[in-house]
Amino acid sequence: MIKETVDCIDAGTEYCPCKLAESGQCLICSQCQGECFCDCLNWKGVCIYQELNNNGYKAKEGRKTYDCNVENVIKYDDNIVIIKFKAPHKLALDLVKPGSYIFIKTDENKYFDVPISIMNSDIDNDIITVAVEIRGIKTTKLKNINANENISIRGPYWNGVFGLKNILAQNNNKCLILARGIGLAPMMPVIRKLIYQNNEINIVIDKSPFETNIAKELLNDYSTKYTEKILLDKGNLSDYAKVVIKDALNDGVNYIHVAGADILTYNIINYLNDIDRNDVMLSCCNNFKMCCGEGICGACTARFAGHKVRRFCKEQADPRSIFEGRRFI
Known part of the structure; x- marks a missing residue:
């Protein structure tokens, strides 16, 4: 079971407290949830309840x-x-x-x-x-x-990528990027950050279903080498992808960013489980449907075991946890 601290991408920012706190549904603050005692799930250096009180129990101005x-x-x-x-x-x-x-x-x-x-x-x-x-x-x-x-x-x-803390933890390390389709677009800020943190990056791109590598210009600007190969074969992780992952892990890589559809992320997580490498840090694209971006409309919500509802336009998560215990009916 994945154990992680609940984290809100907007906590402590100029957009906090938000409409969720105003309506008693804050992801972090127990008092904003109507509890009597302060039991903050993830302290960000700012008291959300105090900010809500100072703002007349109204949400801050939105985007x-x-x-x-x-x-x-x-x-x-x-x-x-x-x-x-x-x-x-x-x-x-x-x-x-x-x-x-x-x-x-x-x-x-x-x-x-x-x-x-x-x-x-x-x-x-x-x-x-x-x-x-x-x-x-x-x-x-x-x-x-x-x-x-x-x-x-x-x-x-800001919550377009899960596992942000794993990206920030990479300094002077070896990293593997696996990207497919439109995932090449949100891949670029991740690569930029990893380069800035002086990491050695191995990039494998599957441009399917497109005929063009849409990230080619930016990758050339960053002077970054990459390989174009097939990562998914009939809905399963390709043999080449498995070899690349295993070789990268043997070479000292302990972090993988997956930029693509959930099926790619899911297959990579299962493969890491199969080879007993649950220690590998991951980040991936947030592919949940978005509508309001504020956790109100429910388009981004998913239900998990124990009747738990998670609002993924705001809740930052570990990639493994978005699949574990998730209810599909």
Whole structure:
């Protein structure tokens, strides 16, 4: 069983306390949950209850919506669009960290906003890059956006990657990155952070189902070597992926970042269990559905054993724990 401290991505930030605390559903603070005693699940240096009291028992002002100018649009294969837009400097700074994402407005109704992970945030020029896979009604509207038009975005949000503490723990180490499909986009801030922390990185990319490696330009900018191979074969971890993982572990790697769909993360966790390497630290993409980004609407919730409900747009988790004890019915 995975034992971990409950952590909220917004705790201690300018967006805390949030609507959950206001409604008695704070992830961290026992008193904000209606209890009599202080039994904080994960102290962040700030008393959430005191902040709520100081703010008149109301939530702090939420994320703002920004109208940004589109600098460039690159379209690949009719099913993926890369959008670069100019943003306020503070927003660019806030979106540098791994796991950052925004909501892009496609309609007047805010619930039609599209959650998109940040691919790159250039803080020198305040240019933010996102990659959008065209899948449904909302993302289809983004196919028609052009340079020099305005794009309306809401942010910043930060829980796009699980296992952030494992990323921050990597210093002067050897790391393995396994990425597939649209996961190549949220992979880039993780790589940037690992490079900044002086880590040696081995990157394996499976560009399926796309024909183009959408991260090629940024990887070249970072002067980072990578290999393009198949990671999933008919829904199972490929033989090549198993060899790469085993060789990396034998070479001293003790941390793996998985950038892809849940099926890739799930297969890698099972493989590590099979070879008795539960000690390997992991991080992965947060693939839960997002709608409001504030834990209110319930789109990001999952139910676990013991009738436990977890709000994954805010709750930071270890990749292994998002599958263990999870109820699928």
